Structures are given as C-alpha cells and as structure tokens.
Amino acid sequence: MSTADAARGGAGDALYRSLFDDAALFPPGNAPMGEALPAHRRYLDSSRAAYVGPFLVSDARVAELRAVLSREDGRHPPLEVVVTVPGGADGVAPAVGAVLADPALRLRGVEAAAPPGAAAGVAAALAAHLPDGSGEAGPADGYVEVSRQGGPEGVRADLEALAAAGRSAKFRTGGLTARAHPAEDELAGFLYAAVGLGVPFKCTAGLHHAVRHTTAEGFEQHGFLNVLLATDTLVRGGTAADAAGVLADRDGKSLASRAAGLTAGEAAAVRAGFRSFGTCSIIEPLEDLVVLGALGP
Secondary structure, eight states: OOHHHHHHHTHHHHHHTTOEEEOTTSTTTOOOHHHHHHHHHHHHTSTTGGGEEEEEEEGGGHHHHHHHHHTSOSOSOOEEEEEEETTOGGGHHHHHHHHHTOTTEEEEEEEEEOOTTOHHHHHHHHHHHSOBSSSTTOBOEEEEEOOGGGHHHHHHHHHHHHHHHTOEEEEEOOOSSGGGSOOHHHHHHHHHHHHHHTOOEEEESSOOSSSOEEOTTOOEEOOHHHHHHHHHHHHTTOOHHHHHHHHHOOOHHHHHHHHHTSOHHHHHHHHHHEEEEEESOSHHHHHHHHHTTSSOO
16 A cells, blocks of 8 residues: 555544534434433444544533433543533633533533624633643633624634634534525635634534535535535635535535545644534434445445
C-alpha cells in the first residue's frame, strides 16, 4: 500500500470521529430521559462508539439527569455531557456548577445562546466559569450560539467577536418550521466567515441525514456530508458561492466519493473547523453513511 493509500485509509475515521453529539432529549425526538440515557450507553458500547459524541442536556434538565444517575449502581464511568444554555450569559455559571457538583458527570462543554450583537458577553461568561483543565474536572469547550436574527452582517460581527475572544460558534441549521432551515447561501455565508476567521463551530438541528434532501413536510434540509465537504471547499480557499454549490448537491454517491478521497490530514483539517453537530438520532446518520459506502456494515 502506498503512503497516499494509507493516508486515505484513515480519512473516514478522521472525518466522522465524534461527529454525532447525542441530542435525543431535544426536538423532534424528545426522548424521555429514561430511554435516552440507556440508549446513549449502548451506543458507547457498540462498534460505532468512535463516532458518538457527548450526551447533550439542557440546563433545565440537569437536575433530572442527576436524579436518574443517582439511582444507578455506580458501575458506569462519569457521563460526558454538554449543557445547552438557551438563556445566555446569566445561565452559564449555574449550569457549570450543577454539572461540576456531581461526580457522575463530566463536563465536556457548554453551548450558550446569544442575542444578535451579544456574542462577546456570552463568550466572557464562558471564559469566567468554564474549567480550564488545571483541576480534576479537566477542560471544557465553550460554544456561543450565534443568532440568525442579526442577518449576515450581524452573524459576521458576532463571529469576529468570538475570534477575538478565542471561542467557538454554534449555528442553527434546522428546526420545526421551514423558516428555521437556513438556505444554502445563508449557511455558506456562515461557514465562509467562520473558516476565514478561524472560529471552530458546531451545528444544531436539521442535519438528520448525510445528503441534502426535502422532507415530507416540505422542509429543505442540509446534509451533514454536504456541510463537511463545503467546509473542505473553504479550507482549500473556495468562495462562499463554491460552498453554497456543495451544500445544494443532492448526489449522495458523488459526495461520498469525494469524502472518501480525502486524506486523513485533509479530513482532520475539516474537523478542526466543523467540530460536531447535535442529532436526536445517532442511528440514522450512521445508517446513511453505511448505505453510501462511507462506513462498513
């Protein structure tokens, strides 16, 4: 096997490792805690464990999660969680404190929402309250959910604030209405700005499948494989228009072939920007990759 072939052999693992954050508790899945937690543990014990990210929980449900964990027999390692804080800066400190107070939990990150123009303030709250890795808790990542309501200029300004603060971004790519799904140009504009400014990012909602598609409700949903490859296009110096073209591509076999052609180093460069996304189903996106031949059965 040549060096190039060997490099490509690790590309799939590098491209999809820890890509799928477990958002089973969130819409549209809305799984009960008593179902979501055991299912997450099963994913971590499966042959697909390398692709599964942390368990996502809202700050309003941390107490419920702790109550469930307190009834367990103690045989499980600490549960790695990312806490979402829709209330923004004021909710960061209590959310962090609630997780750090429970040895059954390990805080992997906090995702806090910011109104338009308020990204800097939320970033400051994350910097003030997240563990820096010097203690027993270990490091935790901080993401600021950038509001789409500020329009392209507002999003750009918030990303510039995050670049200055050294924080990461989160962008909403779907929801329960058609308007909650950004068009290709809007998402491409976010990706272009984030990659250009060196701001790592996550996505949330709407990326249930690998390839761009229209849902039964008529929603135009992005594919996570499209987003990965649009990020690759931008890392290579492409334009926002180039990225929008990739986001619009519905040819799953072509997209999978391009992804398979990435070297491990190229895949790692993509994931340095696009860190992960929340999905209420871990199984669906992995099944898509199997069908496309990107992962083995």
